[in-house]
Amino acid sequence: MKRFCLTLDLKNDPELIKTYEHYHSRQAIWPEVIEGIKACGIYSMDIYRADTRLAMILEAQDDFELDAGFAKMSELPRQKEWAALMNRFQQKPPFAKPGEHWVPMQQIFELYGE
Template identity: 70%
Template sequence: MKKFCLTLDLKNDDGLIEAYEKYHRQDSIWPEIPEGIKACGILSMDIYRVSTRLVMIMETDDEFELKSGFEKMAGLPRQQEWAALMNTMQEKPAFAEPGEHWVLMKQVFKL
């Protein structure tokens, strides 16, 4: 099993932050989204927020590769529509590289 931790920011707008959280609630998320996530080899995904900073923790199968996994997910039903909607609420961190959206974090401690 592999584990990834990524970060991204939300736009500093209370209404957008509220909408982002609402879309991610179990009773609001489009059913194709978690189905697509799982179909790509992602076993679990948690997103945490403090202020405008998001942190995503993913556990995947051993064969999962981040770039190709996200590319595969983008081709699944409703994923592009979901990504476009989420992009209206998100912004890349200032330290993101060109073409990067969610930024992979480096693990610095493990117990």
């Protein structure tokens, strides 16, 4: 299993943030989005928010490659529609490199029960 942590910012607008969170609720998220995430080899995904900063933690199969997985996901019909919708709410962090959207974070510490 591989684990990844990525970050992204939301636009600083309370109404947009409220709507963004609604779209990610169990009642509102599109089933096709969930299916697409799983079809790309991701089997666990969590998104956390602190103010406008998001952190996404995902777990995937050992052979999962982040860029290839996201590229595959972006080709799915409803994923394209979902991504376009989410772009209304999101903005790249100021430290994002050209072409980055969700920016991979570097792990600097880990603690496991031993």
